[in-house]
Amino acid sequence: MSESTAFGPICPLPINDYPQVMMAHGGGGKLMHDLIEKVFVPAFHNPLMDVRHDGAVFGVGNERLAFTTDSYVVKPLFFPGGDIGSLAVTGTVNDLAMCGARPLYLSAGFILEEGMETEKLWRIVQSMSAAADAAGVRLVTGDTKVVDRGKGDEIFINTAGVGVISHGLSICPNSVRPGDAIILSGDIGRHGIAIMAAREGLEFETTIESDCAPLSLPVLDIISSGVEVHCLRDLTRGGLASALVEIAEASGYEINIEEKQIAVREDVQGACEILGFDPMYLANEGRFVAFVPEHQAEMTIDAINSFASDTTATRIGTVSERRSADVTLRSVIGASRIVDMFSGEQLPRIC
Amino acid sequence: MSESTAFGPICPLPINDYPQVMMAHGGGGKLMHDLIEKVFVPAFHNPLMDVRHDGAVFGVGNERLAFTTDSYVVKPLFFPGGDIGSLAVTGTVNDLAMCGARPLYLSAGFILEEGMETEKLWRIVQSMSAAADAAGVRLVTGDTKVVDRGKGDEIFINTAGVGVISHGLSICPNSVRPGDAIILSGDIGRHGIAIMAAREGLEFETTIESDCAPLSLPVLDIISSGVEVHCLRDLTRGGLASALVEIAEASGYEINIEEKQIAVREDVQGACEILGFDPMYLANEGRFVAFVPEHQAEMTIDAINSFASDTTATRIGTVSERRSADVTLRSVIGASRIVDMFSGEQLPRIC
Numbered sequence: 001m002s003e004s005t006a007f008g009p010i011c012p013l014p015i016n017d018y019p020q021v022m023m024a025h026g027g028g029g030k031l032m033h034d035l036i037e038k039v040f041v042p043a044f045h046n047p048l049m050d051v052r053h054d055g056a057v058f059g060v061g062n063e064r065l066a067f068t069t070d071s072y073v074v075k076p077l078f079f080p081g082g083d084i085g086s087l088a089v090t091g092t093v094n095d096l097a098m099c100g101a102r103p104l105y106l107s108a109g110f111i112l113e114e115g116m117e118t119e120k121l122w123r124i125v126q127s128m129s130a131a132a133d134a135a136g137v138r139l140v141t142g143d144t145k146v147v148d149r150g151k152g153d154e155i156f157i158n159t160a161g162v163g164v165i166s167h168g169l170s171i172c173p174n175s176v177r178p179g180d181a182i183i184l185s186g187d188i189g190r191h192g193i194a195i196m197a198a199r200e201g202l203e204f205e206t207t208i209e210s211d212c213a214p215l216s217l218p219v220l221d222i223i224s225s226g227v228e229v230h231c232l233r234d235l236t237r238g239g240l241a242s243a244l245v246e247i248a249e250a251s252g253y254e255i256n257i258e259e260k261q262i263a264v265r266e267d268v269q270g271a272c273e274i275l276g277f278d279p280m281y282l283a284n285e286g287r288f289v290a291f292v293p294e295h296q297a298e299m300t301i302d303a304i305n306s307f308a309s310d311t312t313a314t315r316i317g318t319v320s321e322r323r324s325a326d327v328t329l330r331s332v333i334g335a336s337r338i339v340d341m342f343s344g345e346q347l348p349r350i351c
Numbered sequence: 352m353s354e355s356t357a358f359g360p361i362c363p364l365p366i367n368d369y370p371q372v373m374m375a376h377g378g379g380g381k382l383m384h385d386l387i388e389k390v391f392v393p394a395f396h397n398p399l400m401d402v403r404h405d406g407a408v409f410g411v412g413n414e415r416l417a418f419t420t421d422s423y424v425v426k427p428l429f430f431p432g433g434d435i436g437s438l439a440v441t442g443t444v445n446d447l448a449m450c451g452a453r454p455l456y457l458s459a460g461f462i463l464e465e466g467m468e469t470e471k472l473w474r475i476v477q478s479m480s481a482a483a484d485a486a487g488v489r490l491v492t493g494d495t496k497v498v499d500r501g502k503g504d505e506i507f508i509n510t511a512g513v514g515v516i517s518h519g520l521s522i523c524p525n526s527v528r529p530g531d532a533i534i535l536s537g538d539i540g541r542h543g544i545a546i547m548a549a550r551e552g553l554e555f556e557t558t559i560e561s562d563c564a565p566l567s568l569p570v571l572d573i574i575s576s577g578v579e580v581h582c583l584r585d586l587t588r589g590g591l592a593s594a595l596v597e598i599a600e601a602s603g604y605e606i607n608i609e610e611k612q613i614a615v616r617e618d619v620q621g622a623c624e625i626l627g628f629d630p631m632y633l634a635n636e637g638r639f640v641a642f643v644p645e646h647q648a649e650m651t652i653d654a655i656n657s658f659a660s661d662t663t664a665t666r667i668g669t670v671s672e673r674r675s676a677d678v679t680l681r682s683v684i685g686a687s688r689i690v691d692m693f694s695g696e697q698l699p700r701i702c
Contacts, residue, residue, distance in 0.1 A: 021467040026497030043480040048491040056491035061414040069458035107420035116372040129394040140399040140407035146377030153502040160511030
């Protein structure tokens, strides 16, 4: 970036292609990836920048800490299985868990739209409090801003979280090794369908609830049970497919998965067929993948299942020795295809 | 709160008075105080909750850390002396400094409105990077969300910060003692007037620039020079008046200040008279008050002035032995009046 303007280097984003921010820039797919890699990384470049991870890990004195943030703009605010408040707490707790950290403290920043019902805010705050208790974290600092009517959408919430890492593992895509077993913590797609159904007022035979749940307990149990965890990733925006593609790209290794091992509930599958969604790209808020040594796959599955009430962890694949950085999926009929990152925006404002 | 609903305790906010969120709920005055005390505190109640401070302080292992957050919704995005990017970094760095912490790491959460010019985002990100370098902090983790056109206002930024406290002082309103000298770090009102002028396209003889500046260096210098700092507070939303009222209420002691010691630049004073603003309530982004032992007042002033180029620290008052929890101001003509918290919203979206 040798050229520069009064504002520093010329923006390397293909301005001609994208002179304006599009919904897909927040969709968890290719365009968001571009925005991060071409705008944020060059500006904030430093060794800790967690571009390819769910949080930053650093040492303070003798302690190893994890630090992460997420803003929540989910629409609608209330949905089966949760609301923006429980999501704002659980989502950030889960990002800390994916660093192998024990979540300790959260901050909460509220951006309220003038005219929002105070009662609704109250319900959301109650929900955040309950979610924090469930996850064993404390909300210790906050901020409230109000924007003019028509300049917001009732409420946006940002939470940041601090956690402590009390083990020596380096849990990140770079630690992924050939032969690693890939464990999926449960069935996929519930959160995405729950939001979509609530937003569009769709009725299915059964009400599909979000899988929104804190992941810190199962993750810390896997680690304390002695599993040498190489990488963890929760399956939020972009779903299972995008998470695996990111890890394959970052690690450089090819990832091979088996479609028949990926659990999708019948009602979720049915809803996907009606709505034309691929569950592989649907957001989840209580699911993750774990990359662990082959011989510790069963231990990992057992640890996860000891916490899961309504789903089961399965081994969905293996890390290959090939350095293609591709994700290949073998379908139920045996055909093999390459899994790509979603380029556009399958479901906006999912979290 | 014995009564309860399906969503937990009945909202103690006077719903009949405020069924909806109003701009003033984010204004830094009485209504925001109400919202925090009646909604957030009861829900998130815990010993660390920093209701009356700029950040939370807690121990992890042998380390003492400070943690804080702020969302930035300033309008316009660019103004004389800064922009939403520099403000988002400096404001959070300053909240850490007010805890007596050395700022280490920041997170950044972006909420973008569909259709925002990518070039503008790029300029803001460049400005954040420069501000982080100036304050000696690193942006290490982030998040980007995009909301539909008309559901945001181009860009909102949340930053959270983690800092380390390497001294034994307990810097908070509870540490304030009778006889403490109250030091103001410089002239007040520039940020508020700079924003207002830019927003309304007002032209004054001179362009009034925001005082936006990182406060961590002067604060850490005061502490390392041996001053036994009792309390620090930066003068953002609500200005000098609200900061002093909050500290008086929290400490229980009466605070006496001298109007003639409070520096207001002539051009700022002139703008205030035209616009009908009271500089005591105008937001600043590079000013703070320090409560220190009487005999260390001069040391404190010298430390601050060694960093200030275009302003001078002054002693504006003293903490009284009276337990009235009032703030009294002696005007230039010698009349004395009680300073109250601003009840409404003098300047919305100032930060």
